[in-house]
Amino acid sequence: MAITRRTFLKRAALSGVTAAVVLSGTEKAAAQMSPHQEYATIIDLTKCDGCSHLDTPACVSACRSKNQPRFPQPEKPIGDYWPQPFHEDWSDKQQIIDRLTPYNWTYVQHLEVEHQGRKVRVHIPRRCMHCDNPPCSGLCPFGVIDNTPEGAVVIDTDMCFGGAKCRDVCPWGIPQRQAGVGLYKKVAPKFAGGGVMYKCDMCIDLIQEGKEPACVAACPNQAITLGTKEEMRAYAHRWADENQGHIYGDLENGGTATFYLSQIPFENIDQAIKEQENDGKPGRPSMEVGINNPLDEPGNMAKAFAIAPVAGVLAAGLSVYKIMQGEEQHEDSEA
Amino acid sequence: MKIVRHNLAIRFVHWVTALSIFVLIFTGFGQMPMYKRYNVDQIPGLGWSSDFMVTLNIHYVAAAILIFISLYYITYLIGTRRWDILPRRGDIKESIQIFASMVGLAEEPKNRKYLAEQRVAFLITAVSVAMLIVTGLIKVYKNLPGVDVSASLVFWIAQIHNLFTVILLLSIIVHLLAFLIKDNRPLVSSMFTGQIDRAYVERRHELWLAELAGPAIATEEKALIVEETEILEKVENKEESATGESNETIGDCEAIEENKVIERNEITADLNTV
Numbered sequence: 001m002a003i004t005r006r007t008f009l010k011r012a013a014l015s016g017v018t019a020a021v022v023l024s025g026t027e028k029a030a031a032q033m034s035p036h037q038e039y040a041t042i043i044d045l046t047k048c049d050g051c052s053h054l055d056t057p058a059c060v061s062a063c064r065s066k067n068q069p070r071f072p073q074p075e076k077p078i079g080d081y082w083p084q085p086f087h088e089d090w091s092d093k094q095q096i097i098d099r100l101t102p103y104n105w106t107y108v109q110h111l112e113v114e115h116q117g118r119k120v121r122v123h124i125p126r127r128c129m130h131c132d133n134p135p136c137s138g139l140c141p142f143g144v145i146d147n148t149p150e151g152a153v154v155i156d157t158d159m160c161f162g163g164a165k166c167r168d169v170c171p172w173g174i175p176q177r178q179a180g181v182g183l184y185k186k187v188a189p190k191f192a193g194g195g196v197m198y199k200c201d202m203c204i205d206l207i208q209e210g211k212e213p214a215c216v217a218a219c220p221n222q223a224i225t226l227g228t229k230e231e232m233r234a235y236a237h238r239w240a241d242e243n244q245g246h247i248y249g250d251l252e253n254g255g256t257a258t259f260y261l262s263q264i265p266f267e268n269i270d271q272a273i274k275e276q277e278n279d280g281k282p283g284r285p286s287m288e289v290g291i292n293n294p295l296d297e298p299g300n301m302a303k304a305f306a307i308a309p310v311a312g313v314l315a316a317g318l319s320v321y322k323i324m325q326g327e328e329q330h331e332d333s334e335a
Numbered sequence: 336m337k338i339v340r341h342n343l344a345i346r347f348v349h350w351v352t353a354l355s356i357f358v359l360i361f362t363g364f365g366q367m368p369m370y371k372r373y374n375v376d377q378i379p380g381l382g383w384s385s386d387f388m389v390t391l392n393i394h395y396v397a398a399a400i401l402i403f404i405s406l407y408y409i410t411y412l413i414g415t416r417r418w419d420i421l422p423r424r425g426d427i428k429e430s431i432q433i434f435a436s437m438v439g440l441a442e443e444p445k446n447r448k449y450l451a452e453q454r455v456a457f458l459i460t461a462v463s464v465a466m467l468i469v470t471g472l473i474k475v476y477k478n479l480p481g482v483d484v485s486a487s488l489v490f491w492i493a494q495i496h497n498l499f500t501v502i503l504l505l506s507i508i509v510h511l512l513a514f515l516i517k518d519n520r521p522l523v524s525s526m527f528t529g530q531i532d533r534a535y536v537e538r539r540h541e542l543w544l545a546e547l548a549g550p551a552i553a554t555e556e557k558a559l560i561v562e563e564t565e566i567l568e569k570v571e572n573k574e575e576s577a578t579g580e581s582n583e584t585i586g587d588c589e590a591i592e593e594n595k596v597i598e599r600n601e602i603t604a605d606l607n608t609v
Contacts, residue, residue, distance in 0.1 A: 084372055138478035139387060141367045143493030146486035159490070163368035169387055192369075254480055294388050295478050301392060302475050304399040312406030319344045319407075320414030 038151040039207060040232040040257040041216065043125055045264075046245075047223035050108050050123030057108045059125050060097050062218030064104065066203065070157070071103050072196060074180025082190045087179040088164075099283035100126070102178035102198040106215055109284070111272040115264040122262075122269060125215065125224065126285055127200040128153060128174045129249055130257035135294045136166035136175060151229060151257040152202035159183060162195035169294055171253050172285035175199040202257070232259055254293035265289075337530040338547070339563040340448075340522075344411055349526055351404040356464075356503070358397040363500060365390035398471055405464060419448040419543075422458050426451040437516065448543040456506060463503040470496040530567060 051057035056064075072091065080087045090096070094103040106127035113122045134153045137145035144159040145166060155166070155175065161184050166175045175197040184193025203213035207226070211217075216224045225232070236247050236259040248260040248269075262269065270287040277284045341349070365384055370376050376385035383389045412418065429451035435441035444451070473492050477484045513519050518539070525531040536544050547564075 081372055083374070133478070133480045133482075137489070139366070139391070141493065141497070143489040143491075146489070147483060148486070149483065156486075156490075165366075165368045165387060168368070293480070295480070297388070298391050298395050298475070299479050301395045301399075302479060304395070305402060305472060305475060308399040308402040309406040312403040312408075313410045315403075316344075316407040316410030316414065320411055323342070323344065323415060 038149065038229040038257070039202070039226060040130075040151060040229040040259060041202075041213070042225045042227070042232050042236055042259045042261060044223050044225070044239075045122060045124060045260060045262040047221045048108070048123045048125060048219075049221060050110050050121075051220070052123075056097055057123075057125070058218040058220055059215035059224060060104070060106055060108060062214040063106045063127075063200070064097075066214040067105060070198075072178040072181040072198065074178060074195075075185070076180065078180035079190055081179075081194050088177045088195065089179050090176070091178065091180070099281075100174060100176050100199070100285070101283060102176045102196070105198060105200045109273060109277055111269065111276055113264055113268050113272040115268060120264060122264060122272070124260070124269070124273075124287075126172075127215075128202070128258075129172065129253070130200075130202055131253050131293070132255035132257070133253075133293055133295055135169040135171070135253070138295050139169045140166055148204060150202070150204060150207055152204040152207065154201045154204055155197050155199060157182065157196050157198065160196045161187075161193040162197060164194060164197060166197055167282055171288070171291045171294070173282040174285060176283055229257060236261060248287055248289070252289070252291050254296065260287075336533040337564075337567050338533050338536050338544075339529055339567055340525040340531040340536075341529045342563065343529065346526060346529055348404055348408045348411065351400065352408075352464075355397045355401040355404065356507070359394060359401060359467075360500065360504060362390040362394040362397065366394070395475070398468075398475075401464070402468055405468065420454060420457045422454040423451070426455050430455050443539075445541045446539055446543065447546065448540060456510065460503065460506045460510075463499045463506060466499040467496060467503065470499070 051059075054061075071094070074089065074091050076091075078087050078089050090101045090103055093101065097104055097107055099107055106125055109122075109124040109126055111122045111124065112119045114120075130151055130153050131147075132151075134145065134147050136155075137147045137153055141163065142159060142161055144156040146154045146156065148154055160182055162177055162179070162182055164175070164177045167173050167177065176199065177195050177197055179195035182193070182196035184195065187193065203211075203215075206213055212226050213224075216226045227235070233250065236250060239245060239261055240247050243263065246262050246265050248262065248266045249256040249258040260266070266287050266289045270289060273284070273286045278286065361384075364370075366387065368385075368387075370381075371385035376382050378384075412420075429444050432441050432444050433450055433452045436443040449457070470492050473484075473488075474496060476482060477489060477492075514523055521531055521535050
């Protein structure tokens with residue numbers, strides 16, 4: 001059973017959850033939003049029809065026009081990433097809307113997915129998931145990707161050097177690079193850096209003003225919803241329980257601020273993305289279920305940092321004791 | 336005749352530190368996307384170098400080892416009270432004199448166990464390592480699940496970590512360049528064997544030699560160093576008499592005792608000339 005906004009509101013009200021408020025329009029949402037609240041979005045795939053009647057889906061148009069002033073304006077000619085014979089330039093392909101680019105921070109995947117023996121059309125708005133423990137932010141060599149208190153993961157485009165490491169460590173390869181702009185141009189553009197990385201910033205500026213992100217406000221079907229993280233998570237789980245549905249983004253990469261809801265298992269959707277979307281280049285993210293956070297393994301290893309100093313002191317204590325005892329003659333057989 | 340310059344504990348510290356820092360610098364630079372760009376990962380055996388997660392994990396292991404050995408060393412210094420490596424008053428001035436002496440503009444000052452510029456260089460290196468460990472630990476902490484720190488802290492910690500990496504790298508390069516100077520080369524083997532020729536010490540580390548024998552340092556420490564030297568001599572003597580028969584052990588020991596007396600007399604004589 002597909003949930004409508006009305007039935008959701010009713011249920012939410014009945015269960016005493018205030019989540020309803022954030023779903024009932026910008027005005028009320030604004031009243032509920034405090035600056036240090038953590039936010040999340042729900043993307044309900046049962047509601048998204050990919051704006052089939054439009055050339056460009058409404059969320060994509062809204063995102064593009066909202067962020068237009070921030071799009072890169074590279075100086076040409078743009079040099080290659082020496083010694084490699086290429087550079088990433090999307091400035092002549094700004095109109096592309098069928099993948100993530102530095103000029104297109106959200107796009108809709110249009111898929112045919114196998115489900116219960118039928119082919120079902122599925123439309124999936126894709127953009128940054130805004131992870132709880134974002135590898136892009138954690139591993140940026142220059143520390144210029146901020147995991148904001150609001151839950152938005154934001155690239156500081158003024159300080160970004162464009163190495164594209166964030167794209168490599170992101171499980172979905174979300175940030176996209178434009179060469180010929182940014183800080184690297186002022187240092188050693190031929191030898192280091194590669195431009196600036198661009199991606200969705202959850203419209204953090206609007207959220208801080210108490211408004212909804214552009215894509216949320218633009219969606220004609222209310223398929224994308226903003227609310228506090230806890231409310232959105234609670235809603236997602238309740239929806240999944242009531243509809244025998246599936247959630248993507250709650251556990252993936254250690255948790256994100258985006259909850260996709262679907263009647264079709266995400267394993268099937270991922271399969272379809274890999275078959276129909278993936279062209280071996282970045283900007284067309286898959287939906288691998290339960291994908292691990294690359295920071296988990298080093299995180300476990302971090303425990304060694306508690307043991308190392310203790311072991312150092314103990315080992316040295318032993319050495320010092322032996323040395324002070326004048327036992328150096330045995331020293332060569334120690335350590 | 337040989338004198339112990341670096342005991343096993345110090346050699347252990349030196350080489351574990353060197354190895355861990357080498358690995359840390361290599362994997363640390365690998366945290367920037369440069370090994371793929373510059374085809375380092377095309378070198379046979381280095382295919383892993385452009386994989387950020389592989390280099391990050393190795394970086395963590397090497398960092399844990401560096402922390403281990405740093406704490407080992409600090410505990411060693413405090414426990415043994417052997418402060419020879421720490422800078423002293425006037426070391427900057429004396430360092431300048433040493434550099435001037437390299438180009439023949441001045442005479443090399445009389446040296447203790449370490450040259451003034453070595454003590455200064457040690458301080459720079461030690462501070463760099465300490466800063467790298469502290470900033471590195473903050474970087475590790477902030478990447479743990481559920482930990483959020485402010486954007487400005489993330490930014491400045493990254494910059495400080497990178498800055499001290501450069502300082503440490505420069506200090507290592509200078510450390511290695513020091514061996515272009517011929518007079519420093521006997522010190523290289525001393526970091527492997529622990530020993531150095533007495534003649535070298537007499538010529539270049541007059542003040543140290545005096546310390547080994549004189550009352551300038553605590554008696555227990557002097558005793559330790561003299562003892563270390565004696566043990567070495569004992570080993571040498573044994574090697575020399577290895578062709579002799581084994582039942583001459585008592586005779587050997589007597590010979591060692593005699594040597595010890597001569598050695599002590601020599602040291603005293605040296606001290607008197609100082």
